[in-house]
């Protein structure tokens with residue numbers, strides 16, 4: 001079952017074409033990894049999936065991005081789209097408020113009222129993000145007091161709290177130590193049964209460990225998109241092989 | 250060699266410049282406290298601060314400045330009630346909602362507001378606000394309300410300027426984080442950006458309070474200046490600053506000294522406000 005269907009997508013920043021004729025089907029309940037050298041358009045494509053590119057002045061898009069068959073650049077309400085397609089950023093960005101309020105912000109935004117209901121959501125999200133035990137005694141304390149790895153898991157919990165269908169992660173572990181990184185990788189694997197996950201990473205091992213599908217990007221194009229095992233063991237394209245074996249970029 | 254000497258000369262120059270402002274503060278403190286405390290002691294600290302009656306030329310005279318303390322607090326509070334909401338909303342608008350085409354004239358207009366001399370504000374108050382309040386509320390016109398409105402306008406540029414830069418200093422990643430959760434632009438600004446800028450905005454408010462409580466000329470022109478306790482905001486009051494300016498010209502002996510003591514009280518208020526400001530600034534980091 002495909003969650004996202006990207007058809008003939010071109011994206012321009014002003015006159016610069018950052019994405020060239022992208023065609024991808026991203027499957028539900030799978031983890032898809034985007035890999036490729038710096039500047040090849042991974043983040044750009046990721047941000048087109050929840051329309052964060054709308055914030056960039058001079059960014060224009062042609063082609064279609066369909067979420068469950070519905071064009072996200074059509075009539076869809078952008079705030080509702082972003083509720084369905086959550087995002088975790090490269091640099092953890094907890095709000096300067098309590099841990100509890102960080103998680104509750106999303107549900108409150110979407111009309112959840114009532115203390116009991118919010119408590120429940122906060123606990124469940126933090127548990128799902130494997131950080132509950134570390135923060136349960138300090139929910140009212142500022143989220144900025146957490147370590148980098150904890151902050152990133154908090155951001156994942158915050159994204160889960162609005163009950164999204166898709167989670168986009170842009171190099172979520174690039175600033176973290178190996179232990180925090182492996183915690184987040186385990187977390188992603190445990191989440192994939194309930195969510196569609198798309199992750200950008202520069203870490204080949206990470207892509208190999210967590211993803212089911214991998215897309216290799218080069219200069220704004222998708223060179224190859226296939227099962228991760230195939231991409232890493234027996235790629236069809238010479239350029240993919242060069243990149244993966246480190247002879248490139 | 251020549252370089253070294255030059256460097257030394259400049260260093261000394263900088264030091265002198267820095268010392269000059271410190272020296273000025275110290276001298277003002279010494280002057281105020283040395284001249285202000287003896288009359289306070291002579292009148293009696295309690296009678297001076299909490300006395301209800303200010304009749305400096307009666308026999309025997311009475312030097313109670315409580316009505317003026319209350320007057321200063323009332324008009325300052327009024328200015329805050331009027332100026333702070335307008336100021337913060339304007340700052341939010343300028344930082345997050347204003348189209349560029351509108352921002353270009355708006356920003357200098359606000360800055361100009363800061364540069365207008367207070368006597369001009371006073372005239373504006375006398376000619377526009379006083380008759381307006383007189384008409385609307387069927388009262389004397391020169392009143393706490395009028396002074397509050399005028400001061401509220403006068404502190405706007407301070408509050409807008411400081412709040413706007415505080416809001417702009419909030420990292421954009423907070424804004425993006427909120428949007429990515431499906432929050433609207435408005436919700437992201439008011440529930441994430443604004444709370445994040447809270448300390449900076451508070452600092453702006455405190456600066457505004459300082460400006461309001463120290464303002465003299467404009468307030469004097471619209472506040473009525475009766476040295477007694479007001480019963481309503483439509484009555485006139487006299488502020489600490491107005492009290493000093495109005496009587497300094499002819500006061501002598503203890504009367505004159507009592508006015509200096511009034512300045513001490515004002516100075517203590519300003520010290521407290523500055524202390525709050527520094528505390529807030531420290532918390533901002």
Ligand SMILES: Nc1ncnc2c1ncn2[C@@H]1O[C@H](COP(=O)(O)OP(=O)(O)OP(=O)(O)O)[C@@H](O)[C@H]1O
Pocket residue numbers: 013016018036037038039040041042043044045056
């Ligand atoms: N806001 C923008 N305005 C103009 N050009 C941009 C903007 N954002 C990205 N680009 C350009 O688009 C191209 C793709 O950028 P993108 O951020 O998607 O790369 P990336 O694959 O995520 O790289 P990295 O691995 O370094 O994060 C780059 O050439 C970049 O310079």
Ligand SMILES: [Mg+2]
Pocket residue numbers: 042043044170200
């Ligand atoms: Mg990127």
